[in-house]
Amino acid sequence: MFNNNWDIVLKDELNKDYFKDLLNTINNLYNEKTIYPKKDDIFNAFKLDYNDVKVVILGQDPYHGEGEAHGYAFSCLKTPIPPSLKNIYKELYTDLGIEKNMLDGNLLPWVKEGVMLLNTGLTVEKDKPNSHKNLKWNVFTDAVIEKLNEREEPIVFILWGNNARLKKNLISNPIHLVIESAHPSPFSARNGFFNSKPFSRTNEFLKKNGIKEINW
Secondary structure, eight states, rough: OOTTTTTHHHHHHHHHHHHHHHHHHHHHHHSOOOSSOOOOGGGGGGOOGGGGOOOOEESSSSOTTTTTSSSTTOOOOOSOOOOHHHHHHHHHHHHHHOOOTTTTOOOOHHHHTTEEEESSSSSSTTTTTTTTTTTHHHHHHHHHHHHHHHHHOOOOOEEEEEHHHHHHOOOOOOSSSEEEEOSSTTTTTTTTTTTOHHHHHHHHHHHHOOOOOOOO
């Protein structure tokens, strides 16, 4: 299920009873309801090697519309792209002058640059945002963030939205940078997401620490 060093890093966590129970619950839900992303895509964010993570963008849970989510936070395979992603692209243009194709929501190029696109919850029921918030995904993603916090190389943690910002207390290692703001959703983007300049701030921090900047 895991590779790229995550199987070693998370070995103890994967053997805990709550995680085994979580997987059983999720398997049953996939048999009973329409759940996103596809079962094989749940842990796609972990395809990025633990040691290659430069940036973590943390969101809430997967897109809940058909054909949108594919296991990477904010990334979308369907058009038109969701409003949150449109706002991310708008902020990228404002921040760095990079104009993205509004018909292409696939953020895998960012992943290849070392950006881990992680949600606090990894599954969701169709058309019901945050519907799996009580399934203990948060226990698992807390452990993931704690393991990233232990890294001896600096990481930028970008926390978008209240669910993500609750994780801030887990990032205690002073070598890391935390950038937090409102969620890019149309309901909250104007309350602190726009003009937060997460992309330039990330690259400035990476450059200062001798780490190759992200090609956004």
